[in-house]
Amino acid sequence: MGESVDAQQQETMLLLTPYKMGNFNLSHRLVMPPMTRQRSWNNIPQPHAALYYSQRATKGGLIITEATVISEAGRGYQDTPGIWSKEQVEAWKPIVDAVHAKGGFIFCQIWHVGRASTYEYQPNGQAPISSTSNVLKPQLQANADEAAKFSPPRRLRTDEIPQIVNQYRLAARNAMEAGFDGVEIHGAHGYLLDQFMKDHINDRTDQYGGSLQNRCRFALEVVEAVASEIGADRVGLRLSPYADYLDSGDSDPTALGIYMAESLNKCGILYCHMVEPRMKLAEESFETTESLLPMRKAFKGTFIVAGGYDKDDGNKAVAENRTDLVAFGRLFLSNPDLPKRFEVNAPLTKHNRNTYCLPDPVVGYTDYPFLEDTA
Ligand SMILES: Cc1cc2nc3c(=O)[nH]c(=O)nc-3n(C[C@H](O)[C@H](O)[C@H](O)COP(=O)(O)O)c2cc1C
Numbered sequence: 575m576g577e578s579v580d581a582q583q584q585e586t587m588l589l590l591t592p593y594k595m596g597n598f599n600l601s602h603r604l605v606m607p608p609m610t611r612q613r614s615w616n617n618i619p620q621p622h623a624a625l626y627y628s629q630r631a632t633k634g635g636l637i638i639t640e641a642t643v644i645s646e647a648g649r650g651y652q653d654t655p656g657i658w659s660k661e662q663v664e665a666w667k668p669i670v671d672a673v674h675a676k677g678g679f680i681f682c683q684i685w686h687v688g689r690a691s692t693y694e695y696q697p698n699g700q701a702p703i704s705s706t707s708n709v710l711k712p713q714l715q716a717n718a719d720e721a722a723k724f725s726p727p728r729r730l731r732t733d734e735i736p737q738i739v740n741q742y743r744l745a746a747r748n749a750m751e752a753g754f755d756g757v758e759i760h761g762a763h764g765y766l767l768d769q770f771m772k773d774h775i776n777d778r779t780d781q782y783g784g785s786l787q788n789r790c791r792f793a794l795e796v797v798e799a800v801a802s803e804i805g806a807d808r809v810g811l812r813l814s815p816y817a818d819y820l821d822s823g824d825s826d827p828t829a830l831g832i833y834m835a836e837s838l839n840k841c842g843i844l845y846c847h848m849v850e851p852r853m854k855l856a857e858e859s860f861e862t863t864e865s866l867l868p869m870r871k872a873f874k875g876t877f878i879v880a881g882g883y884d885k886d887d888g889n890k891a892v893a894e895n896r897t898d899l900v901a902f903g904r905l906f907l908s909n910p911d912l913p914k915r916f917e918v919n920a921p922l923t924k925h926n927r928n929t930y931c932l933p934d935p936v937v938g939y940t941d942y943p944f945l946e947d948t949a
Pocket residue numbers: 607608609610611640641683760762763812849853856857880881882883901902903904905930
């Protein structure tokens with residue numbers, strides 16, 4: 575009995591031990607992963623985001639922002655923040671400063687939704703872009719009676735791809751201008767880059783379709799462009815090879831994950847952030863025998879795992895060297911002082927799905943209690 579408590583405490587300590595991620599001296603291994611909250615009116619980050627992120631900032635802790643759109647055409651949801659305009663860059667500055675004031679690090683997740691969009695979000699009501707012209711079928715939504723509907727996309731021409739790569743590059747440059755410590759390229763969950771990587775979606779016949787190498791080309795060009803713009807030591811990539819979210823399945827996710835991990839080594843980027851195979855859809859956890867271990871072994875930089883982790887599970891992953899860092903999404907959303915709660919073994923507040931994306935500056939956002947409030 576006593577021994578198992580000791581063992582447990584030992585593991586608790588592991589998640590709370592320091593880790594050097596490139597030039598960043600992290601004081602613990604908990605990461606706040608990107609979470610879309612849809613409270614950036616007209617795509618402009620708002621002052622309430624400074625409070626939200628600073629509540630979750632710790633000295634030496636890593637936060638990754640909600641997905642942040644790189645261009646007008648990259649949008650697919652109401653009130654998600656952007657980073658393509660001067661006004662947006664200025665609006666991000668106080669948010670970044672608030673996290674830095676607490677000694678935290680903050681990366682910006684840069685995003686293009688591709689075909690997960692509708693005419694109404696597109697400049698001049700044009701068709702959303704993708705690897706394909708096949709429309710995304712309506713998707714059931716967690717908190718709504720009606721399924722989300724999408725407009726038929728336009729397949730990007732081969733000669734247009736460099737322009738989109740450049741938009742990622744400019745977004746990364748803007749993120750540096752806003753003061754971010756780095757960027758995370760969103761290559762997960764069925765959005766634009768994933769629409770190229772996954773063979774259930776990509777039906778191209780040019781050099782960006784067909785073989786695994788061809789399907790991964792676009793994402794790797796984006797990684798290289800962003801790394802050459804801001805330095806590979808400030809760049810992470812998020813991938814979800816096993817996920818089927820937004821119909822983004824692949825016939826061989828393990829091969830895809832390993833190929834990407836190995837290719838990223840050539841670019842020397844800072845980290846690879848992978849979503850666990852058990853997270854096939856956005857939030858539900860499924861039983862699976864698949865694991866991220868082959869990708870963890872293949873990738874030479876910092877590895878971050880995400881999806882369905884709790885304290886014990888996260889500690890175990892670090893203890894078994896299956897990862898360097900562990901992301902806690904919903905737990906961070908509803909527990910602003912999560913590292914502290916782990917440290918003192920305090921109870922956790924449950925998240926409320928109904929208020930994830932409420933268009934309100936406070937409710938379900940900055941009003942989750944701290945330990946002192948509940949004591
Ligand atoms: C409200 C909400 C919004 C999310 N938005 C994003 C996002 O913008 N970008 C992204 O890559 N993942 C997003 N995710 C996925 C999370 O980053 C994370 O991978 C997922 O919640 C599983 O981890 P968890 O079990 O620790 O919550 C979101 C999840 C939630 C709950």
